Amino acid sequence: MLLEAREAEINTSDPRALALAYGSRLLLQRLGAWQAIPNVSGIREIEITQKGTPGKTTLKASELKVPEMGYVLPYTALHAALQQALHQSDIRCLYGAAVSELNTAHGCATLTYQHQGTQHQLDARLAVVADGGKLLEAAHPPQITDYGQSGLIAHVNCTQPRAGMAFEHFTPQGPMALLPYLDGYELVLTAAHDAAQEMLNWDDATFLTFLQKHFGDCGCDTLLAQPADCGSSVGAFTAIGKRSCFPLRLKRAPDLTFPHTVLIGNAAQTLHPVAGQGFNLGLRDAWELAQVILDHAPDNIGSAAMCKAYRQSRRLDRNAGIRFTDGLVRLFSNDLPLLGPMRSAALSLLDHLPLAKKFVARRMMFGANG
């Protein structure tokens, strides 16, 4: 049974486009949800660069023998497709049901939830906590790494969009990504909280000029330069849609399981979006949990042995995902004098090491469990 706090079934207004890895497409296909998602843009190459230095690495789907490395799609469309798949299953869904407590006793989990102004209780052999992380926070405080950064997202247009090409650009202020989507790019730009808030208030022209300089490495010293005067891998930025901002933190639950309880998705780990891994990792949590449940007899669902099997199945992939994104942010978000040239050299070196490149790309597409 699904208890969902939101009132209506399809009411998410999240404006984001999400980057999904090729591996997630395969999982969604098996669930019958992929086919229903419209407006999907494929990522066939990812160019990784560092501001102000020449080093770069390009990951290519053709070198990895996959049709695409990933996809960019509207969050709302993904949500609707999963909702439709849920309808076709025999899972009972209760909307407007906000869980306020979760306790365990007498061999089961007891959930207390409010629905239509009344409090209810539900006993279950196994509670799967997928609430994004609030419910168990007080009882089991997560480890938090505050990067001091916010993520600003928006759709941008430019004069020379390159179909299927995504860009990951590291700057001392934080990483930025351009994900190919429809007629332009989804921008994910990270900056210190104050700077990001200030950028939200800039008029479009000031923002586009900043973006040109930030991404284009055009050598302009002033925000007064016109975007069209500056060159970048995608030409000049010409338009920007609505900007939104999210605080970025790494949040890691102290454990993935508690008696008769497992955590998945952001409730288990909330990642920095630097490599677009969060939803992908959460989907793999859900997939592997389903496998573990199938591997156990109904009487053993929620048992200590089943919880242990889930913990073990997720340990490697979870730790690798956390280390990968956290490491990228720490390594690249600074302007320490010697590190810049070393990082640049490392990017160039990686570009010439096919096996190492393949390792990085496969981790991004399929996670550490392959």
Ligand SMILES: Cc1cc2nc3c(=O)[nH]c(=O)nc-3n(C[C@H](O)[C@H](O)[C@H](O)COP(=O)(O)OP(=O)(O)OC[C@H]3O[C@@H](n4cnc5c(N)ncnc54)[C@H](O)[C@@H]3O)c2cc1C
């Ligand atoms: C700026 C930004 C960009 C990102 N880009 C990407 C990307 O490109 N690719 C990617 O893979 N990931 C990306 N992510 C991460 C991704 O958004 C998250 O990993 C994902 O949304 C987590 O999903 P979730 O279902 O675990 O949690 P949530 O999305 O938080 O969903 C939680 C659900 O639980 C419900 N709920 C909450 N509390 C209760 C309660 N008490 N009772 C009942 N129901 C409750 C909520 O209504 C909601 O439906 C990005 C994140 C940010 C901030």
